[in-house]
Amino acid sequence: MSNVYDKAHELSRTIRESEEFQQLKQLHEAVEQDEIAKRMLDNFRQLQLNLLQKEQQGQVPTEQEITEAQKQMELVQQHEMISKLMAEEQRVSTLIGDVSKIITEPLEELYGVPDQE
Amino acid sequence: MSNVYDKAHELSRTIRESEEFQQLKQLHEAVEQDEIAKRMLDNFRQLQLNLLQKEQQGQVPTEQEITEAQKQMELVQQHEMISKLMAEEQRVSTLIGDVSKIITEPLEELYGVPDQE
Numbered sequence: 001m002s003n004v005y006d007k008a009h010e011l012s013r014t015i016r017e018s019e020e021f022q023q024l025k026q027l028h029e030a031v032e033q034d035e036i037a038k039r040m041l042d043n044f045r046q047l048q049l050n051l052l053q054k055e056q057q058g059q060v061p062t063e064q065e066i067t068e069a070q071k072q073m074e075l076v077q078q079h080e081m082i083s084k085l086m087a088e089e090q091r092v093s094t095l096i097g098d099v100s101k102i103i104t105e106p107l108e109e110l111y112g113v114p115d116q117e
Numbered sequence: 118m119s120n121v122y123d124k125a126h127e128l129s130r131t132i133r134e135s136e137e138f139q140q141l142k143q144l145h146e147a148v149e150q151d152e153i154a155k156r157m158l159d160n161f162r163q164l165q166l167n168l169l170q171k172e173q174q175g176q177v178p179t180e181q182e183i184t185e186a187q188k189q190m191e192l193v194q195q196h197e198m199i200s201k202l203m204a205e206e207q208r209v210s211t212l213i214g215d216v217s218k219i220i221t222e223p224l225e226e227l228y229g230v231p232d233q234e
């Protein structure tokens with residue numbers, strides 16, 4: 001039992017020390033310190049969140065909202081630091097997703113969830 | 118990078134070898150080999166799934182469905198092997214949940230998700 005927790009902490013440390021996570025951390029801090037970039041990203045995320053919440057409530061976004069979301073998406077994509085941050089977030093997300101699949105393999109085998117490899 | 122994957126595989130092996138997982142596996146196999154227990158558990162899970170799907174579609178279960186679910190719940194709770202299996206599933210689920218929290222701690226620290234400890 002404690003062995004599982006020890007190994008989990010080891011893995012957590014390895015993730016923290018990974019090149020992916022260190023890059024993400026640097027970009028995250030760089031954006032935090034750049035007022036314009038930070039506001040742009042906050043706006044974008046808030047807009048995405050609003051659209052998602054609408055969707056979850058079964059509502060259809062208006063044409064204006066879709067246009068606004070596209071405009072914000074183009075803005076953040078053209079911003080080098082933010083687009084780098086978002087690409088790095090994607091890399092870390094893939095890494096964590098892979099790790100999660102590896103860890104739940106024993107359960108998949110037991111419950112016969114189809115293997116995705 | 119490869120180090121993260123190595124550590125993830127180590128952790129996965131440790132989970133597979135854990136007392137919790139081994140117990141779960143034994144109980145799972147025991148139920149699979151007991152036709153009556155297996156049918157009772159399958160029925161119960163199908164019923165739970167149906168109720169969940171209804172709920173997700175915004176529908177309210179009928180009184181009859183609620184009564185049936187309660188009856189099935191009592192049946193499985195009275196069945197020693199099944200109730201042991203369900204308790205062990207809960208233990209493994211807690212273990213995996215703890216592991217998952219430990220692994221995502223680096224991300225929590227970065228994004229300021231409140232620490233739950």
Ligand SMILES: [Ca+2]
Nearest residue numbers: 105115116117
């Ligand atoms: Ca696999």
Ligand SMILES: [Ca+2]
Nearest residue numbers: 222232233234
């Ligand atoms: Ca913590």
